[in-house]
Structures are given as structure tokens and as C-alpha cells.
Amino acid sequence: MSRYDVPTFIKWVGGKSSLLAQYDSLGLFPQKVDRYIEPFIGGGSVFFFIKRSYNPKEIYLSDRNRELVICYEVIQKDPKSLIEQLKVHKANSSExxxxxxxxxxxxxTLMSKVEIAARFIYLNKTCFNGLYRVNSKGRNNSPFGNYKNPSIYDENVIKDASALLYGANLSIASYEAVRDVAESGDFIYFDPPYYKISSTSSFTDYTDVGFTADDQLRLSMLFKELNKRGCLCMLSNSYCDFILDLYGDFNVNIISVRRMINSDGKGRNEIREVAITNYERTCHQASLFEF
Ligand SMILES: C[S@@+](CC[C@H](N)C(=O)[O-])C[C@H]1O[C@@H](n2cnc3c(N)ncnc32)[C@H](O)[C@@H]1O
Known part of the structure; x- marks a missing residue:
């Protein structure tokens, strides 16, 4: 097994598992991570890699998607009950x-966290293209995926994920909450919904409120604030003038990606993204940008 095979238990649009090797070989992760913060946890691939590679002493993971964070809590605390509940879904699965x-x-209040997590994972693995999508009322409206043999869960993946999540602090929160926990020297990885380059280019409806250009602007201000605080910050986003303008003072690394999901499920071509860091690739601690 390669160190980039991480135990992601859901399919997540924008997931970074296929980019871990590229990020790592470009030297984009810091040399040492004692405290790790990831406020857009999604499918968690970067976290799983960082935890395995650096074993940080303190970890703070969050996302605005309530059901997603409940999944992490259940995988962390009660993987056995989750597996039992997933067995029920698997046995009954049909359109x-x-x-x-x-x-x-x-x-x-009435459903248990285990029931909420099992439902979420079941829908994620059987819906069209793993495209978890909610309407303006926050209700899942993804169509059925019609897969012949969907792999709904893998016990070993859930157990590995559970072990890696041991001790991590989990919370349902918007990204601004990192302000309250971030300290000098922390490594913070931001993977927000990407800035939409065109109306069909990317999917950003992970939550009922979406992520607007104003959110991107506020996030870049937070990035600058945390840079001043002495945090090591890394952020992934679209390659476009708007994002380059927001982060032009920092290191901009261009990443080539074969993205899987377009709005019609057909756009699977090579595109460029950016990975921004406020530290140099080799001499990380010593080279924070000064403002
Ligand atoms: C690009 S995905 C993260 C992908 C993740 N790095 C992975 O490898 O799977 C973006 C995430 O941001 C979350 N999100 C959207 N708006 C948010 C907000 N205001 N605060 C925190 N999380 C938010 C979505 O629920 C989604 O999980």
C-alpha cells in the first residue's frame, strides 16, 4: 500500500486523494506538523495523509456540512455500530x-448519530457520481446512481479511518472559526469550494448556502490574518485571475488535474488549479511572508 492510499470512506467532489502525491512531490506540505487544522474537511484525504505522515499532537477538523461532521464523529467513536447499520442498507439496497x-x-434530535451517518454514507455511495447535493432547504436531492455493484463500505477503511481520527477535535462550523484555535506555527490547510470559473465548470453546492465570491474574499482576508499570526497556511483553489489577485502576495503553485465531475458528468479533462502557500517549499518556518 502506498502512503497516498488514504482511508476515505465517502466519495467527495473536489476530494484531494489523487493530488496527494503531486502536492507531496512538489514539497508543498511543511516539514513538521505539531498542530493541524483543516476547516473544509470534506472527504478528509489531506487530513488522513498528514496524520499518517506527521502524527500531529493536536488536530482540529471542521466543515459546515452537519451530516458530514456527524459521520466523522461516529467513525471516530463508534465504528462497529456504523458498520452494523451499513450492513442493513447494503442488504436492502435498490432504487x-x-x-x-x-x-x-x-x-x-430523534435519529441517532449512527443512523444519520449510515444514511449519509449509503446515499453518498449509491447516488449519481457521488454528487452529494442539497437544495435551498438543505435537503439532499441527488438522483439514484444505478450502479451494478456499488461498494457501499469497506470495514477496513472504516476501521483505519477510526484509528486515524483518534483524539481529533471535530466540529460543525464555518471556516471563520479557525480564528479561535489557530496559533503561531500551526499548519492550516484550506480546501474551500472552488471559485466558479464558468457556470458549468465546477460544483460548489455542498451546503444549502453555497460559497460566493464574497466568501472567497473573506477567506483570503483570513488567510492574510493567519499569515500575520505566524501560521503555516496552504490553500487549494481554481486557477483564475480572481484567485491569483487575492493571493498574489504568496507562493502560487500550479497543479495539473484530471477532474472527474462536471455538471453533466462528462467533462473529464485536464485543468489547472493552484495550491497557495505562505511558506517556501524548502525552508518553511523561516520564510513566512511579512506584512
Ligand atoms: C472542496 S471540498 C473539500 C474537499 C476535501 N479536502 C477532500 O479531500 O475531500 C469543500 C468543503 O467545504 C465545505 N464548506 C462549504 N462552505 C463552507 C463554509 N462556509 N465553512 C466550512 N466548510 C464549508 C463543504 O461542505 C465541503 O466539504
């Missing part, structure tokens, strides 16, 4: 069952 499970009106 009709998918829509019945999808259309359950989630009641966060």
Missing part, C-alpha cells in the same frame, strides 16, 4: 429503497 432513505426528513 426504490434509495429514494425512501433519501427522502426521510432528518430529525437531528
Amino acid at each position: 426504490d429503497y434509495y429514494y425512501r432513505v433519501r427522502d426521510i426528513d432528518i430529525n437531528f
